[in-house]
Amino acid sequence: MSLKKHVKLGLSALALSVSLHTVAAEDPIKVGILHSLSGTMAISESTLKDTMLMLIEQQNAKGGVLGRKLEPVVVDPASNWPLFAEKARELLAKDKVDVIFGNWTSVSRKSVLPVVEELNGLLFYPVQYEGEESSENVFYTGAAPNQQAIPAVDYLMNEVGVERWVLAGTDYVYPRTTNKILETYLKAKGVSSDDIMINYTPFGHSNWQSIVADIKKFGSAGKKTAVVSTINGDANVPFYRELANQGIDAADIPVVAFSVGEQELSGIDTAPLVGHLAAWNYFMSVDNDANYDFIDAWVAYTGKEDAVTNDPMEAHYIGFNMYIEAVKKAGTTDVDAVKDAIIGVTVPNLTGGYATMMPNHHITKPVLIGEIQDNGQFSVVWETPSTVVGDAWSDYLPGSKDLISDWRKPLKCGNFNVVTGTCGGKSDVAAN
Amino acid sequence: MSIARWLRRLILACLLLVPALATAQVADADAQQLLTALAESSFAGKKAVIGRIAGSGDERARRWLEAFADNKLARLESSGRFVIVLSNRGRNWTLADALTGEPLGEVSRRDVDTIRINNSLRNELTSVLSVLDLKSPDPASRLAAARALRGKVDEGLAERLPGLMADESAPAVHQALEEALAIYRVAEQGDVQAVATLSGSLNSEARAALRNATASDDPVLAQAATRALERIEQKLKLNRAAETLYFGLSLGSVLVLAAIGLAITFGVMGVINMAHGELIMLGAYTTWGMQQLLPGQPGLALILAIPAGFLVAALAGIAIERTVIQHLKGRPLETLLATFGVSLILQQLVRTVISPLNRTVVTPDWMSGSVMINEALSLTLNRMVVIGFALVVFAGLMLIMRRTRLGLEVRAVTQNRAMARAMGIRATRVDILTFGLGSGVAGLAGVALSQITNVGPNLGQSYIIDSFMVVVFGGVGNLWGTLLAGLSLGTINQLLEPWAGAVLAKILVLVFIILFIQKRPRGLFPQKGRAAEG
Numbered sequence: 001m002s003l004k005k006h007v008k009l010g011l012s013a014l015a016l017s018v019s020l021h022t023v024a025a026e027d028p029i030k031v032g033i034l035h036s037l038s039g040t041m042a043i044s045e046s047t048l049k050d051t052m053l054m055l056i057e058q059q060n061a062k063g064g065v066l067g068r069k070l071e072p073v074v075v076d077p078a079s080n081w082p083l084f085a086e087k088a089r090e091l092l093a094k095d096k097v098d099v100i101f102g103n104w105t106s107v108s109r110k111s112v113l114p115v116v117e118e119l120n121g122l123l124f125y126p127v128q129y130e131g132e133e134s135s136e137n138v139f140y141t142g143a144a145p146n147q148q149a150i151p152a153v154d155y156l157m158n159e160v161g162v163e164r165w166v167l168a169g170t171d172y173v174y175p176r177t178t179n180k181i182l183e184t185y186l187k188a189k190g191v192s193s194d195d196i197m198i199n200y201t202p203f204g205h206s207n208w209q210s211i212v213a214d215i216k217k218f219g220s221a222g223k224k225t226a227v228v229s230t231i232n233g234d235a236n237v238p239f240y241r242e243l244a245n246q247g248i249d250a251a252d253i254p255v256v257a258f259s260v261g262e263q264e265l266s267g268i269d270t271a272p273l274v275g276h277l278a279a280w281n282y283f284m285s286v287d288n289d290a291n292y293d294f295i296d297a298w299v300a301y302t303g304k305e306d307a308v309t310n311d312p313m314e315a316h317y318i319g320f321n322m323y324i325e326a327v328k329k330a331g332t333t334d335v336d337a338v339k340d341a342i343i344g345v346t347v348p349n350l351t352g353g354y355a356t357m358m359p360n361h362h363i364t365k366p367v368l369i370g371e372i373q374d375n376g377q378f379s380v381v382w383e384t385p386s387t388v389v390g391d392a393w394s395d396y397l398p399g400s401k402d403l404i405s406d407w408r409k410p411l412k413c414g415n416f417n418v419v420t421g422t423c424g425g426k427s428d429v430a431a432n
Numbered sequence: 433m434s435i436a437r438w439l440r441r442l443i444l445a446c447l448l449l450v451p452a453l454a455t456a457q458v459a460d461a462d463a464q465q466l467l468t469a470l471a472e473s474s475f476a477g478k479k480a481v482i483g484r485i486a487g488s489g490d491e492r493a494r495r496w497l498e499a500f501a502d503n504k505l506a507r508l509e510s511s512g513r514f515v516i517v518l519s520n521r522g523r524n525w526t527l528a529d530a531l532t533g534e535p536l537g538e539v540s541r542r543d544v545d546t547i548r549i550n551n552s553l554r555n556e557l558t559s560v561l562s563v564l565d566l567k568s569p570d571p572a573s574r575l576a577a578a579r580a581l582r583g584k585v586d587e588g589l590a591e592r593l594p595g596l597m598a599d600e601s602a603p604a605v606h607q608a609l610e611e612a613l614a615i616y617r618v619a620e621q622g623d624v625q626a627v628a629t630l631s632g633s634l635n636s637e638a639r640a641a642l643r644n645a646t647a648s649d650d651p652v653l654a655q656a657a658t659r660a661l662e663r664i665e666q667k668l669k670l671n672r673a674a675e676t677l678y679f680g681l682s683l684g685s686v687l688v689l690a691a692i693g694l695a696i697t698f699g700v701m702g703v704i705n706m707a708h709g710e711l712i713m714l715g716a717y718t719t720w721g722m723q724q725l726l727p728g729q730p731g732l733a734l735i736l737a738i739p740a741g742f743l744v745a746a747l748a749g750i751a752i753e754r755t756v757i758q759h760l761k762g763r764p765l766e767t768l769l770a771t772f773g774v775s776l777i778l779q780q781l782v783r784t785v786i787s788p789l790n791r792t793v794v795t796p797d798w799m800s801g802s803v804m805i806n807e808a809l810s811l812t813l814n815r816m817v818v819i820g821f822a823l824v825v826f827a828g829l830m831l832i833m834r835r836t837r838l839g840l841e842v843r844a845v846t847q848n849r850a851m852a853r854a855m856g857i858r859a860t861r862v863d864i865l866t867f868g869l870g871s872g873v874a875g876l877a878g879v880a881l882s883q884i885t886n887v888g889p890n891l892g893q894s895y896i897i898d899s900f901m902v903v904v905f906g907g908v909g910n911l912w913g914t915l916l917a918g919l920s921l922g923t924i925n926q927l928l929e930p931w932a933g934a935v936l937a938k939i940l941v942l943v944f945i946i947l948f949i950q951k952r953p954r955g956l957f958p959q960k961g962r963a964a965e966g
Binding site for chain 2: 037042160171201202205206213238245247250269272274275289292295296299305371373374377379380
């Protein structure tokens with residue numbers, strides 16, 4: 001073979017590799033969306049899927065990121081917890097997605113956790129949860145208990161003067177852990193155990209008559225009483241209906257809820273509920289231009305004039321923008337680089353402030369207390385003076401009060417015990 | 433004395449002293465200034481401004497305060513104009529000027545700044561407004577106002593109450609005012625005479641006042657209060673027992689409604705239909721559909737939904753019978769699996785065609801709220817209607833099964849199919865009609881359930897287990913058994929719930945049924961005779 005031919009071959013090989021390289025650069029960034037579109041959770045999760053699709057569409061209209069378009073990969077885990085893990089594996093191993101936005105309910109997150117850790121994926125979880133977990137691969141954009149439950153109880157105690165407490169919840173891990181934290185917290189504040197009533201009901205409970213009558217009885221002891229509700233999902237509708245029918249209004253016994261948002265209220269006539277409370281980090285009624293723009297875009301995207309926005313949607317909005325910023329900062333979608341880059345990233349939230357990703361993979365959020373109005377919206381009556389940093393490990397549980405989480409080098413540990421100076425290892429197990 | 437209480441006293445005094453309230457109007461500039469103060473104060477400051485507005489004697493003050501209480505008093509960001517929000521749904525709100533009342537049409541929500549209110553302010557406003565209401569010509573609003581005053585009376589008002597009571601013609605209002613005054617006297621002055629007035633009262637404010645009085649230093653007062661409290665507690669116990677019974681009956685009637693259709697398809701025909709719950713769901717969605725067709729008339733729509741829900745569910749039931757069940761006759765296991773598949777298909781169909789989200793079914797006015805028997809016992813209206821409806825449906829079914837040709841044929845076919853056919857009864861036609869009837873009744877249950885639970889794709893799932901439980905407990909093939917089983921299981925559940933909790937109560941009821949079935953495998957009312965052997 002002549003030298004000329006060699007050079008020619010070499011050049012063409014070079015050209016080929018260059019063209020291959022440019023093809024790779026134009027490859028879309030794959031965004032996995034892991035939300036149930038069928039089964040019981042479809043009621044809450046299907047709107048989050050649409051939110052993600054809208055955010056991706058908007059970002060693509062702006063030209064994508066790093067010159068690459070974003071491409072959504074939607075799967076349906078069908079409200080089935082083991083299927084969540086399978087679908088996550090499918091997204092990471094088969095579809096090779098760069099990031100996953102998804103899950104609702106802690107049990108689904110716990111089922112996905114080992115998969116994203118094993119395959120080194122990225123998961124953004126947008127719903128409020130009970131804490132006691134910090135994974136290197138998960139970013140918690142929903143509220144931890146200290147960003148929702150504790151400030152709400154503080155508000156009731158200090159501003160409303162509540163002395164007697166009903167902790168009512170659905171019977172699963174989030175309400176049980178939250179109520180355990182709240183009970184310890186209340187007792188630490190000097191509330192006697194006679195003034196605390198705890199009640200659990202099954203999922204989808206619809207016959208609230210005797211429980212509401214019990215609450216009424218408990219509240220007639222002459223001390224100001226409030227209900228702290230971790231009742232989940234659509235069981236709230238018959239609960240509130242029964243409250244109204246039995247003539248309990250917010251002036252007598254206010255109910256503060258952690259799982260009732262605009263979406264839940266859209267299925268119910270809210271006139272009898274006026275004045276009952278909810279604690280979130282976002283309300284659709286927040287008077288802010290960024291929020292109004294988001295609502296306009298959402299109404300346009302869904303084509304429904306009465307479409308509502310809610311807190312987990314804002315969490316996805318924040319999480320998505322943080323991911324985009326982190327990718328820009330890292331200059332790549334490589335998982336480890338993004339993981340390092342995202343800590344400290346600050347993006348605007350929809351309530352007129354900023355959210356920062358903290359080293360424990362939780363974000364800063366303002367806490368808002370809203371009262372239900374007759375149009376199905378909340379009117380903000382109180383908010384924390386500044387944003388609150390999410391705390392992965394509650395200070396009010398015996399096993400977790402000494403733990404901290406910091407995913408920066410050199411510590412890189414999700415459950416570092418500050419007393420013993422050791423790292424516990426697994427992400428959701430408290431170190432001893 | 434706290435500033436807040438002092439202020440309230442001032443407000444109440446002002447209100448009662450200003451008889452010219454209905455005629456005067458302050459200048460618009462002053463009004464604008466008052467409202468600006470309301471808009472810009474903190475929650476604590478707003479209390480004082482409310483007093484100034486109420487005391488201004490302006491005839492529009494009441495409208496402003498009511499709008500404020502409803503979260504409907506607002507200011508336009510662009511012009512600083514004060515407005516009253518007439519409709520606050522969607523992104524554009526309908527407004528009227530607060531000062532002139534002139535309609536302003538629709539304005540974007542971005543421009544409207546609602547003046548914030550919270551519960552404690554709203555509470556304050558109610559007592560301010562209820563003092564105004566005490567002079568209302570309508571006895572019902574006077575009664576509500578007088579009741580709202582209990583526990584909120586202060587010195588200024590206490591002096592004027594005897595005068596108001598003397599003018600009062602309605603005995604109920606008079607009594608409420610008397611109680612309000614007595615609560616004040618017991619709490620603030622330790623008046624032993626007033627304890628007598630409260631001794632029959634079931635009001636919680638009255639009880640709270642008495643309970644505090646039992647700890648009083650005055651032994652006479654403490655003793656009188658203790659005795660009065662004991663009497664009240666006894667009365668309360670009776671009322672609570674009545675209440676629990678009502679709760680039990682109402683849960684029972686829901687169970688009966690859900691199960692009675694199944695008592696026909698499963699009990700009489702012997703078909704295990706796992707899609708029964710979805711037929712209930714179809715009935716509930718029909719109610720929603722009717723309300724969409726007749727906007728603004730939820731009551732009429734609900735009544736029309738009764739025949740419509742029956743028809744929709746009956747047709748769906750007949751379709752299931754023709755396409756699936758008839759081919760699996762005598763193979764219960766396959767029927768169970770096939771109808772379970774049908775139930776999943778129906779659920780997902782509703783999710784895809786209508787929406788995975790729950791639908792709002794409006795409760796008409798005549799079904800919301802409760803009937804107050806006395807202050808400790810009120811019976812919720814929606815439940816009461818459901819109890820009545822369940823009984824009517826049961827009576828109707830009984831009539832059909834006992835008094836009509838169809839009922840006779842159904843009983844003949846189920847007792848001895850071959851013999852009935854030999855007598856010239858078209859067994860297939862009877863099968864279709866029976867299954868249609870059972871399914872239609874499930875649809876009726878759906879119409880009723882739409883008033884007390886969520887209308888969503890999962891509605892049926894929560895009732896299918898309960899329905900089978902009731903039918904088996906009552907004795908398969910016996911409608912009376914279903915009625916009795918439903919009502920008694922409902923009552924047992926409600927008796928257990930207060931001390932066992934909802935989860936454990938449900939488990940205990942299931943354990944009870946398992947034990948019961950061990951003892952009497954054929955349920956409460958076993959079928960007798962040869963039919964039972966087959």
